[in-house]
Amino acid sequence: xxxxxxxxxxxxxLTLALGVFGVVRAQELTPDGLVxxxxxxxxxxxxxxxxxxxxxxxxxxxxxxxxxxxHFNFTHMTELAVAxxxxxxxxxxxxxxxxxxRLLLVRTYSKSLTEYKDQEIEVKPLVSKAGETDVQVRxxxxxxxxxxxxxxxxxxxxxxxxxxxDIVVEGISLVTNxxxxxxxxxxxxxxxxxxxxxxxxxxxxxxxTAAATKK
Amino acid sequence: xxxxxxxxxxxxxxxxxxxMWDVMRAALxxxxxxxxxxxxxxxxxxxxxxxxxxxxxxxxxxxxxxAFNQGLDTVLIRPMAVGYEFVLPTxxxxxxxNFFDNIGDVFVGVNNLLQGKVADAASDLGRVAINSTLGIFxxxxxxxxxxxxxxEEDFGQTFxxxxxxxxxxxxxxxxxxRTTRDTLGLVLDMKVDPVGQVDHVPTRNTLTALxxxxxxxxxxxxxxxxxxxALDKYSYMRDAYLQRRRNLIYDGSPPRDADMR
Numbered sequence: 001x002x003x004x005x006x007x008x009x010x011x012x013x014l015t016l017a018l019g020v021f022g023v024v025r026a027q028e029l030t031p032d033g034l035v036x037x038x039x040x041x042x043x044x045x046x047x048x049x050x051x052x053x054x055x056x057x058x059x060x061x062x063x064x065x066x067x068x069x070x071h072f073n074f075t076h077m078t079e080l081a082v083a084x085x086x087x088x089x090x091x092x093x094x095x096x097x098x099x100x101x102r103l104l105l106v107r108t109y110s111k112s113l114t115e116y117k118d119q120e121i122e123v124k125p126l127v128s129k130a131g132e133t134d135v136q137v138r139x140x141x142x143x144x145x146x147x148x149x150x151x152x153x154x155x156x157x158x159x160x161x162x163x164x165x166d167i168v169v170e171g172i173s174l175v176t177n178x179x180x181x182x183x184x185x186x187x188x189x190x191x192x193x194x195x196x197x198x199x200x201x202x203x204x205x206x207x208x209t210a211a212a213t214k215k
Numbered sequence: 216x217x218x219x220x221x222x223x224x225x226x227x228x229x230x231x232x233x234x235m236w237d238v239m240r241a242a243l244x245x246x247x248x249x250x251x252x253x254x255x256x257x258x259x260x261x262x263x264x265x266x267x268x269x270x271x272x273x274x275x276x277x278x279x280x281x282a283f284n285q286g287l288d289t290v291l292i293r294p295m296a297v298g299y300e301f302v303l304p305t306x307x308x309x310x311x312x313n314f315f316d317n318i319g320d321v322f323v324g325v326n327n328l329l330q331g332k333v334a335d336a337a338s339d340l341g342r343v344a345i346n347s348t349l350g351i352f353x354x355x356x357x358x359x360x361x362x363x364x365x366x367e368e369d370f371g372q373t374f375x376x377x378x379x380x381x382x383x384x385x386x387x388x389x390x391x392x393r394t395t396r397d398t399l400g401l402v403l404d405m406k407v408d409p410v411g412q413v414d415h416v417p418t419r420n421t422l423t424a425l426x427x428x429x430x431x432x433x434x435x436x437x438x439x440x441x442x443x444x445a446l447d448k449y450s451y452m453r454d455a456y457l458q459r460r461r462n463l464i465y466d467g468s469p470p471r472d473a474d475m476r
Contacts, residue, residue: 006392006452006455006456006459104444107443108440108443108444111439111440111443112436112440147365148359150467170459170462171458171459171461171462171463171467171469172455172458172459172462173458176454176458177451177454177455177458178446178451178454179454180268180450180451180453180454181445181446181447181450181451181454182446183268184268184447184450185446197446198446201446205443
């Protein structure tokens with residue numbers, strides 16, 4: 001049963017991460033305001049759009065690209081996931097890692113958003129001191145007829161406003177959850193081994209998405 | 216022709232169930248021991264592939280059990296869940312989930328008490344009182360709407376709270392990911408499980424199966440997403456389990472590691 005709860009938690013993380021960040025003038029907003037605005041906006045789009053409802057995740061990816069990605073710090077996310085092996089990656093490898101990890105996360109998110117679209121999200125007021133540049137925004141997802149799911153967004157203040165660098169669903173960080181598999185890839189095949197398996201994963205995923213879109 | 220009489224069937228299933236319990240207990244104990252021994256041995260013991268993770272010293276065995284569980288899900292549990300979801304409308308499935316949650320809340324309360332969280336324990340027992348009556352035998356979760364939050368506790372968490380360490384990570388047949396400590400907790404959880412106390416065997420088996428299938432059905436949409444997300448499903452699920460348990464033991468606010476920033 002525990003396993004199943006974990007899966008639920010993961011799923012919702014993937015879904016929500018997606019729903020939450022849209023086009024807003026990030027600099028002018030508090031972190032919780034940003035989370036709140038964009039949540040509403042993206043969920044509205046998803047609920048209205050027929051193509052997305054019928055499971056077209058290619059379309060979904062375009063939406064994410066435009067509305068969500070500008071609010072994520074993928075460099076920081078990749079650093080966290082690759083952890084101590086990050087040091088042995090050179091500049092070119094780092095760039096490839098960031099691109100591939102970004103693609104993996106984005107496709108996963110788009111997939112899950114097309115699977116779930118009826119949930120409501122409550123953004124809790126931000127608890128932080130003035131001047132803090134690293135904050136946590138707590139949210140709760142209400143599913144129709146289901147249990148509430150706790151989800152936290154970790155944001156940091158960088159040039160250009162607040163950016164998300166981690167999403168934690170029911171205690172599971174969607175970013176650091178890759179640490180185990182990433183480090184064993186590096187152990188077996190070095191940084192290039194990790195890059196290769198990320199690329200392979202993205203290739204099979206892209207093929208599946210294309211097939212689904214054609215239908 | 217059907218020559219089996221009901222009484223025979225009953226006594227046979229009862230025997231079968233007893234035997235299954237023995238096997239299960241032996242398997243749990245064996246795995247626990249294997250985990251503990253594995254913990255003392257070299258990190259690489261018993262695994263040719265890539266068991267370098269210090270939390271997972273018996274990765275080879277774990278991967279085999281994981282594959283078995285996945286197979287069981289593919290051929291049996293998932294198809295049942297798909298049929299169940301197809302046949303029953305959402306409100307009924309929600310009622311089923313609430314019913315089992317309500318039964319579980321009794322021991323959530325007991326575990327909170329064992330952890331010294333008296334207020335939480337009182338709230339849990341209040342939930343049971345409200346949901347069993349106003350919520351019509353637990354079919355409706357009125358208590359949550361009234362502001363009594365649903366908690367999640369079990370003996371594994373209680374041991375964790377008492378300072379017992381995780382021990383090596385284990386994949387238990389049928390039940391899935393556990394730490395060694397949580398495997399021991401699981402044995403206790405099953406001992407006190409109200410569903411397990413039902414004397415009428417067919418009823419008990421039906422309830423057990425219903426609970427399993429209902430939970431599995433809530434997860435059906437997740438299947439594709441996990442496939443999409445995980446480079447290696449085994450380690451993805453393992454890391455998720457370990458993170459989640461840590462979070463639960465700290466009741467949702469674990470200290471964040473310095474390297475997580």
